[in-house]
Amino acid sequence: MKQVLLDLQSGSIQVENVPVPTTTRGAVVQNAYSLISAGTESSLINLAQQSLVGKAKARPDDVKKVLQKIGTDGPLPAYQQAMGRLSKPEPLGYSCAGTVVSTGADDFEVGDRVACGGAGHAVHAEYVSVPRNLCVKIPDGVSFQEAAFTTVGSIAMHGVRNARVTVGESVAVIGLGLIGLLSVQVLKAAGCRVIGIDIDREKLALAESLGADIVSNYDGLAERVKAFSPFGADAVIITAATRSSAPIEAAGRLVRSQGRVVVVGNVGMDVPRDVFYEKEAEVVVSRSYGPGRYDRNYEEKGVDYPIYVRWTERRNMEAFLELVRQKRIDLNPLITHTFPLEAAPEAYNLINTGKERFIGVLLEYSPNGAGAAGTVTHLPEPAARRRAVPAGARTLGCIGAGVHALSALYPNLPGLPVNLAGLATATGLSAQTVAKKYGFSYCTTDYRKILEDPEIDAVMITTRNDLHAPMAIEALHAGKDVFVEKPLATDIDGLRRVVAAQNETGHRVRVGFNRRHSPLALRMKAFFGNRSTPAVLHYRVNAGQIPPEHWVHDDEQGGGMLISECCHFIDFMQYITGARPVQVYARAIEPTGNLQKYDNFQATLTFDDGSLGTVTYTTLGDRSYSKEMVEVFCGNAVGRITDFRDLELRRDGKVSRERRWLAQEKGFAEELQAFVKGEEPDLVGNVATTLATFAAWESIDTGVPREIDLGRVGL
Template sequence: MKQVLLDLQSGEIQVEEVPAPLARRALVVENRYSLISAGTETALINLAKKSLVGKAKDRPDDVRKVLAKVTTDGPFSAYQQAMSRLAKPEPLGYSSAGVVRETGVDDFEVGDRVACGGAGYAVHAEYVAVPKNLCVAVPDGVSLQEAAFTTVGAIAMQGVRNAQVGLGETVAVIGLGLIGVLTVQILKAAGCRVIGIDIDPEKLALARDLGADMTTNYDGVLEKLQSLSPFGADAVIITAATKSNAPIEAAGHLVRDRGRVAVVGNVGMNVPRDIFYEKEAEVVVSRSYGLGRYDRNYEERGIDYPIYVRWTERRNMEAFLELVRAKKVTLDRLITHEFDLADAPGAYGMIAGGREKYLGVLLKYSPNGNGSRPAGSVTFMEPETGTRVKKPAAVQNLGCIGAGVHALSSLYPNLPQLPVTLRGLATATGLSAHSVAKKYGFAYCTTDYRKILEDPETPAVLIATRNDMHAPMVVEALEAGKRVFVEKPLATTPEELRMVADAWKASEGDVMVGFNRRHSPLSRRMKAFFANRSSPMVIHYRVNAGEIPADHWVHDEEQGGGMLISECCHFIDYMQYMTGARPTLVFARGIEPTGVVSKYDNFQAMFSFADGSIGTVTYTTLGDRAYSKETVEVFCSGAVGRIVDFRDLRLTRDGKAETEKRWFSQEKGFVEELHAFARGEGFNFTESAATTLATFRAWESIEAGRPVAVDTASLGL
């Protein structure tokens, strides 16, 4: 299928052939129309066109994150991670309408006409996969052309709701672009008197034609408003888009005593305190298009709010379409341009050029005519694309599944160095699959990972998806006879671990888990330093992770498993590697949780090992990210080894210290572990299973408040 892509490094708009999406827990919709959001999309395009310095000035928070990375990871690693984010094209669009071609939910059937919303979902593409709470049925009497405005209409609806307007109230709307004129019509449908404010005479005339009681520019606006309402506006809704502070200042003068100001557009927000203080006016920033926005349970999983949480995203979308059906909101005069999908670069060029007046700009899609989802879930890459290099004839082919942040920053940049031929790449979205496959020279890409497992020319797979998908995919890969490299954690529940262990025992394939730190050259040197030890080891592994947002997917019970399961496995494996012995007992204790601070993100876990060694993991999110993240210390046989952030090694014995320092980047072992996998080395599933089981037993220990045995025999290993 074809999709509109933005190159984040150059700002160029392209229409590319990418794999079609799969339904999973969503709908696959064949788009007929999608609406270009001139303000939001143009701002992103303009940012992409800027130099690295310009991007940094516009995104100071991101710069601070990069600088913190430089402190702990080194400048090269930080730069590599930052550039990997820019290398991935960005999907554009968030409001479309079309026909359901495949469904993974109960609410819709194939053939239904639907309006779709959501950045990353209702994009400018021939086919989109959209969760059910971001789709609504299009009523009879509403065209798909009109329905493509639904998400933008819901933004206007939410702005009106945040203004808390009542029947007969006077409302000023500042900014009469697309959302502004929709807001005017919605307010009139709600029984309000409306004054529209803009500097463009044509927009003022259009707003009058669409029902505004009065329109004006900023000249004498306060006097004109008083002729409509002597006490001022009951509410002001700002739908302008400007860096200027003028709209919020004007709103302060226009709003009545104890009135309400709802900010919908992206405007300057230096609120003049004296004006708002004197009136004790309320200011609220309207968030997108309804309750549920940015809530993963609502948007991704389709878990709805009870009806007393009245106006969710989906209900706002439905309400807007009902106003269109009842002809209380008319859209025909708002559609100023239509472009075929293939001419999308021309549409954005028209918007950027400023030579033509525009309001509603639609992209139009030609129906495929067969009434079904396209078979093209696999896209074969052109031979000349990517960075493919010649490989020795005897090496294996490799398929990859997943292309998230970790894969793109730490794993995939090393692929060109491996003695493998890259076959297929599977990711959840066609855009991601296409862009990464093109960059690294995969033979084909797909949104269906089973295409990789079914490929007879792919004996080995690399799995780098979200955590909850690891164990099921490993089982499927083993059943397909593949050799598997899977990112940690191997499993997120004991039941999943048992399932993987059973599949491993029954399969001719093998599994290597991405415990990269044991492959670091610094780790190898420290292990060699203790090679002739005469006593057990005492190990302390301290991790200063820094604050992790409560809504990060790693905390999701299904997708992540929390930091104890997701990350602590690294450090248990490291101690197992250093001691050469399996963990036998764990006693863990978390802090008493307060607010958003989790005991599973802030804990100490002490492990006993079969050779008599002991090791403690201290993991916390309460420290400063600018401080070193990881420090491991090993005490044994009158000697001490220490590694800080895998950049600084110090080995001390008999009062003498040897040191090594990596100035520009970390040596965490990513490239070394991938080379080991490609060579058929580093496979030790039983150790990885023991590590994974130990994380679950640490969880149990925190819950029970007592030591818990790590019984690897329970896995039959």
Template sequence: MRQVLLDLQSGSIEVEDVPVPAVTKGVVVENAYSLISAGTESSLINLAGQSLVGKARSRPDDVKKVLQKIGTDGPLPAYRQAMSRLTKPEPLGYSCAGTVVRTGTDDFEVGDRVACAGAGYAVHAEYVAVPKNLCVRVPDGVSFREAAFTTVGSIAMHGIRNARVTVGENVAVIGLGLIGLLTVQILKAAGCRVIGIDIDREKLALAARLGADAISNYDGLTERMKVFSPFGADAVVITAATPSSAPVETAGRLVRDKGRVVVVGNVGMNVPRDVFYEKEAEVVVSRSYGPGRYDRNYEERGIDYPIYVRWTERRNMEAFLDLVQQKKIDLDHLITHTFPLDSAPEAYNLISTGKERYIGVLLQYSPNGAGAAGTVTRLAEPEARRREAPAGARTIGCIGAGVHAQSALYPNLPGLPVNLGGVATATGLSAHSVAKKYGFAYCTTDYRTILDDPGIDAVLIATRNDLHAPMAIDALRAGKDVFVEKPLATEIDGLRGVVRAYNESGKRLMVGFNRRFSPLARRMKEFFGNRATPMVLHYRVNAGQIPPGHWVHDDEQGGGMLISECCHFIDFMQYMTGARPVQVYARAIEPTGNLRKYDNFQATLAFDDGSLGTVTYTTLGDRSYSKETVEVFCDNAVGRITDFRDLELRRGGKVSRERRWLAQEKGFAEELLAFVKGEEADFAGSVATTLATFQAWESIDTGAPKEIDLGRVGL
């Protein structure tokens, strides 16, 4: 299929062939029209067109994160991660309409006419995969070209709801672009009197044509406002887009005592306190298109709010379409340009240059789809830098292309003695960009294509945590050797399934416990070779806060930090001791505020050789401090690794130190090389590690130590 992509490095717009996305908890829609949001999309394009310095100045928070990463990981990993984000094309668009061609929910059937919303979902592409709560049916009598405005219309709708207007109230709308003109019409449909304010005469005239009771530029505005409403506006809705705070200042002068100012557009927010204080006016910044926005449970998992949360984003979308069906909103006068999909660069050029006046700019799609509708796209010419693999080299297929995969794993692929077969991700864009960058033969949105490919004999799985176990099981049963990122499983039944598939398949499985492959770790293990006593180990992790909404905290998808991260440190202890964990006792800080129960804990493990290890994991520290420090005490000697950049070994008063200046040595390249060369992995150890994290969780819940018995999972 064809999709509009933004190159974040150059700012150029391209239309490329990518695989049709997979359906999950929603629908796949064949687009008829999509709407270009001139303000939102232009700001992203303008950012992409800036130099690296300009991008840094525009995103100071991102720069701070990069500097923190340099401090812990070194400049090379920080650079690679930053560049991996810049080299990944960005999808554009968030409002479209079309026909359901595949469904994964009972809410919709194939053939339904729907309007779709959401950045990253309702994009400019021939086919889009959209969660069910971001889709609504298009009523009879409403065309696809009208329905393509639904997302933007719901933004206007939510802004008006935040203004809490009632029939007969006087409302001022500052900024008469697309959202402003929609706001005027919705307010009129709600029984309000409206004055539209803008500097553009043509937009003022159009607002009057669409029902505004009064219009005004800024010259003489005070006098016109007195005529319109002597006591001031009951509410002011700001839909302008400007870095200036002038709209907010103007709103303060126009609003009545105890009135309401709602900021919908992206404007400067230097609020004049004295003006708003004297009127005791309320200021609200309207967040997108209603409750549910930015809530993963609502948007991704399809969990709706009770009806007492009356106007969710989906219900706002439905309400907007109802007004369109009732002919209370006129969209014909707002559609100024329609471009075919392949002319998208021309459409964006129109917007960026302003060579013609525009309001609503649509992209139109062929009724039957101009591009292929398959889930596989073959790359005609892989990247020239892809070197030839040795004769008889294995062919590897990859599943997943998240931040970790693209910053830590995939950069090592060109240096491996393998052929790169296919790469699969849920979205066609990420699959295509990774395949193009690293030289895969094809990309797909159906991971079973990788498993069914007889030319692929090894699979790398780097998806979200909850998919690791089921995909590893499928890959083993398909007769492939498997490299799967940690954790191996997020619950015990999944772990049992992996063990059963491993025992039945006779294939190899390696878990991405990379730290044991670090050259510094191997140097430390050699230092303690031929030891005479058990070890005492302490692994301290200063993790820093991870946003509460991040998917890793989701019990279904991520398993929490104890399951998804602690496994690394337990595996490291197994490697260092050469022993199996047999018991774990763990305690955690009780949740309070933003602190989650399993994010700040200590787990003490007993090993079958008498060694003891403690993992201290906390999100309460300062990120500028070292992230990982592991200390090993044994045979009157001490070893310490800090952030896998510093190694210190002490024995008999003598100190040996090693320092890596440019980058951490976490063992990513070494583990992948071991996998493709066919080295036997410690599968039983990986299972023991995973089971230990489950038992640590149970220990926290019960307050008692827990035994780690591999017999529970079939080993």
């Protein structure tokens, strides 16, 4: 299928062929029309067109993160990660309408006409995959062209709701672009008196034709508003887009005492305190298109709010479409341009240059589609990407291409002696971009295409945590050797089934415990190789806060940091000692504020050779301090690794030190080499590590030590 993409390095608009998406919790929709958001999308394009210095000035928080990564990981990984993010095209669009072609939700049937919303979902593409709460049926009598405005219409609806207006009240709308003109009509449908304000005479005339009671530019505005409503406007809705604070300053002058100002547009927010203080006026920033926005449970999982949360995203979308059906909102005068999908660059050029006046710009999709409709896209192999691969080399298929995979694993693919066959990701854009970059033969949004490929004998799984065990099991039964990122499983049942699948098939499973493959770890292990006493180990992790809404905290998808991250450090202790963990006692800080229950903890492990290991994991430290430090004490000797850049070995007063200046040595390349060469993995150790994290969780919950029993999973 064809999709509109933004090159984040150059700012150019491209129409590329990518695989059709799939869905499990919503609907796959064949688009008929999508609406270009001139404000939101132009801002992103303008940022992409800036130089690296310009991008840095516009995103100081991102620069801070890069500098912190340089301090802990080294300049090379920081540069690679930053450039890797810029090399991945950005999907554009968030409002569209079309026909359901497949469904994973009971709300929809194939053939339903639907309107769709949501950045990253309702994009400019021939086919889109949209979660159920961001997709609504189109009433009879409403065209696809009109329905394509639904998301933007719901933004206007939510702004009006935030104004809390009632029948007969007077409302000023500052900024008569698309959302402003929609707001005027929503307000009139709600029985309000409306004054439309803009500097553009044509927009003023259009607002008046759409129902505004009076319109005005800023000349003589105060007098007009006073004549319109002697006490001032009951509410002011700002839908303008400007860095200037002039709109909010004007709103303060126009609103009545104890009135409300609602900021919908992206405007300067230098609020004149004296003006608002004297009137005791309220300022509200309207957040997109209703409750549910930015809530993963609502948007991605389809978990609806109770009806007392009356106007959610989806309900606002439905209400807007009903107003269109009732002819209370007229969208036809707002459609100024329609371009075929292939002419999307021309449409954006029109918006960016302003060579013609525009309001609503639609992209139109051919009923038969301009690109292939399959979930697999075969890629040409330019000479520049051809790789010399030894005869008899393994053929690798990859599933997943998230941030970790792109920054730590995939950059090592060119150095592996393998044939790169297929890459599967949840979205067609991600699959196409990464596959093209690294020279895969094809990309797909259906991971089973990888498992069904008879040429592929090795599979790398780097999806979200909850999919690791099920996909590894499927891959084993499909006759593949498996490299799966940690954790191996997020619950005991999944771990048990992985062990059973490995026993049944005899194929290898290697877990992405990379730190044991680091050259620094190899030297530390050799240093303690002839020890005659147990060891005492301490692994301290200064992780930094991860936002509570991040998927890793999700009980279903991530399992929390204890399950997701602590396994690394327990595995490292196993590697250094050569012993298995047999017991764990763990305590955690109770959750408060943004602190998650299993994010700040200490776990003390006993190993079967008598060694003791403690993992201290915290999100409470300063990110500028070292992230990881492991110390080993044994036989009158000490070993220390800091951030896998510094190694110190000390015995009998003699000290040996190594320092890596450009980058960490965390063992990513080495673990992948071991996998593709068919080296025997330590699956029993991997299972013991995973069981130890489950036991640590149980220990925190019960307050007592827990045994680590391999018999629980059939070993």
